[in-house]
Ligand SMILES: Nc1ncnc2c1ncn2[C@@H]1O[C@H](COP(=O)(O)OP(=O)(O)OP(=O)(O)O)[C@@H](O)[C@H]1O
């Protein structure tokens with residue numbers, strides 16, 4: 171059991187100018203499942219590999235349980251890692267793969283086998299213990315990789331997109347199993363993914379990275395309800411939040427010719443900037459189609475069964491722009507209909523510095 | 530392969546395929562025939578071997594007995610084979626022991642300027658061996674190494690090392706980086722990573738490399754004949770020893786050549802089994 175701390179840790183790859191991870195500060199609690207999420211190239215893997223000891227830390231430090239491990243080699247950190255392509259030893263059986271780390275620690279053969287059997291039972295791998303990895307399906311390989319991590323009972327689990335090689339259905343199922351397993355074992359886990367749904371469903375807290383810079387770290391619901399900046403607002407949520415440069419409607423921020431509803435506190439804080447320099451953000455589920463609001467034309471209707479998303483073309487700042495509105499499952503709206511878009515939930519405002527204006 | 534195409538195309542492809550395989554068989558036969566003839570001649574009497582070409586004859590092992598028969602003052606077969614065996618075996622083991630760490634340092638954790646290092650290794654092969662033989666001979670004489678197995682072991686190691694480093698480097702580069710990282714995280718030290726992860730994966734490559742070293746060293750003639758004409762002579766010298774200026778020698782030479790070829794064939798067969806087994810293990814990915 172362990173706490174992990176990144177203290178202004180940076181990684182600059184040789185031959186590059188920009189840090190791949192830039193002064194990362196992160197405190198991960200004992201038993202916590204922290205998800206690192208961000209677009210491709212944002213430095214998630216690099217951050218994880220720094221914690222693993224696979225990547226040199228150019229600046230700052232990393233602590234596991236208050237012990238400075240910045241310069242410790244991977245074998246001295248008592249961590250286990252699940253790689254994206256699983257990195258199973260091809261020449262060894264499933265059982266040997268899982269027992270390998272224990273063997274290095276000098277655990278006796280009986281103990282090794284007992285622990286491997288136990289892990290195999292948890293992961294439903296018992297029938298496959300004598301097989302080679304190449305004779306397993308993708309999902310089974312993924313579980314072996316998990317098994318290799320859990321038999322060690324390490325201080326920290328590190329997982330780099332462990333589900334990305336599975337098909338969509340298996341991914342959703344494994345995601346749940348993994349979250350459950352982590353909760354049962356109570357091992358501190360850092361989980362990397364580029365899939366924000368995975369991040370939101372699994373993470374106790376989620377850290378959002380962009381260009382190597384930590385944007386926000388918070389519980390999933392806070393990321394959703396109070397994104398710190400425009401990037402987080404646009405990244406978290408599916409379909410994405412509508413983000414539009416605000417129009418000036420009577421001195422206050424608006425969309426098209428309609429003022430957006432704001433709490434008094436936010437409106438007051440926003441008053442410090444001209445309306446034209448603000449950005450309005452509103453999630454599709456916080457908009458509704460009705461008889462009042464921003465006039466527009468439905469151009470795409472996506473029906474998903476339980477809900478549908480209507481893409482509405484509106485006139486905004488003299489151009490035509492599309493916003494997405496959530497509607498109920500069996501919507502009557504058809505392509506080409508004239509509709510009005512109203513507000514039925516929170517609207518976010520972002521200042522000229524892209525930070526969210528909170529009241 | 531494709532089989533779902535329309536009639537004529539399939540037909541054309543098939544015909545082309547037949548022609549190609551006929552050609553391949555023909556070329557293969559062309560290559561194999563001299564070897565076949567050599568083996569055949571080894572079982573002939575000198576009269577048969579030196580007469581008009583004969584496919585059918587009364588086989589005899591007389592020549593094999595003759596060439597393996599010790600004659601005082603001449604290099605015996607036993608001595609030649611044992612000299613060759615030790616020179617080849619020890620040099621190959623040395624080459625592998627030296628080439629494995631070198632290849633590691635040039636692929637998995639490349640040293641600074643690894644390209645230059647790699648080039649240096651191969652550049653040692655640029656000099657024709659004939660151009661170096663005089664200094665080599667003088668050095669060997671000064672060190673009292675002429676006519677010893679040791680000089681051949683040293684030279685065969687040096688001769689095969691660059692090739693082995695190059696070959697192993699390319700095999701090592703194929704090992705997925707994550708596997709080594711996984712081994713690191715699993716708590717192995719450098720030696721453990723090499724012995725329990727890298728080497729088993731590149732086993733087919735190791736076998737192929739060792740086989741080539743064995744073949745090159747076994748067949749080496751020039752250095753052996755220059756440096757070890759009296760003692761420590763190897764199999765190729767023994768084979769040429771059967772060329773005589775008096776009387777016919779074709780059958781005897783064929784028998785000796787056949788015997789000299791056998792160990793290489795056996796080594797090749799063993800290595801091939803290892804290589805195939807390694808590949809069948811699904812070594813890489
Ligand atoms: N070995 C390297 N040498 C130089 N630059 C690198 C190296 N590895 C990664 N980078 C760069 O560092 C940045 C962060 O890479 P990283 O692999 O951490 O991204 P990521 O968030 O994991 O992306 P993905 O979701 O695509 O895996 C990228 O711009 C990448 O090009």
Ligand SMILES: [Mg+2]
Pocket residue numbers: 214215216330
């Ligand atoms: Mg990555």
